[in-house]
Amino acid sequence: MEITYIERLKLLHQLCQVETTPVAERSEEETKAGLANVDVEAAAFYIASFITFRAIQAAGRHPAEELQNDFDMLGVYQCFGLMVYAFLFMPLTQEGYEPDYGQAQVTIGKTLFDGIAPEVLAEIIESGFHKFKLIAEADAEHWLEYRENLDKVTISYMIAATDDESPHTAAEVLPLFGQLLSQLCEAFSAI
DSSP states (O other), X not given: OOXXXXXXXXXXXXHHHHHHSOOOOOOHHHHHXXXXXXXHHHHHXXXXXXXXXXXXXXXXXXXXXXXXXXXXXXXXXXXXXXXXXXXXXXXXXXXXXXXXXXXXXXXXXXXXTTTSOHHHXXXXXXXXXXXXXXXXXXXXXXXXXXXXXXXXXXXXXXXXXXOTTOSSOHHHHHHHHHHHHHHHHXXXXXX
C-alpha cells in the first residue's frame, strides 16, 4: 500500500514523540485517531525540533556551555532547525499548504531552548533567521551543495523511519544530521 507524504509526515511525528516521551501502549484505534488528528504544520515543527536536537547530540555540541562561551552557535542551531523545517515542508506546498516560518521560528526556538529568558530567546531566533536567509539566498556552490545534502538527508530520514523496505534505518541516518550541523557550525565559526 502506497503511503502519501502527509501520512508519512504524521507517522514520523508519532514515532518521534514515542522516542522522546514513551507513552503507555495505545490501541490500534487510538493510534489511527492520533495519526488522523495531527496537524501537519505542528508535525513539521516537532520533527524539525527533534532532528535538530538529535543533530546537536550527534555532533557532540553543548548548548548550555555555548550559551555562556559561544552564544552565536545557538543561532546556528536555530538556523539548522528552520532549514530542516523548510525541507520537511517543501513537498506539502504541492498539496496547497503554506509554510509559516514565523511560527516555525518561535516553536523551534522554544523547543530547543526551553527555559531561556524570553529576551535571550528572541535574540537566538533573530540570529537564526538571519543565518537562514543568508543560506537560502546564497548562490555560492558550497551553500547550494549544503542545502541539497540537507534536503536529501531529511527525506532519507523520513523514509528510513517510516518505510520497512528502506535500505537504511533511521538510526543510521540520524548521525548524518550531526555531520551537517558540524559543517554549519564550522562555516559560521570561520566568519
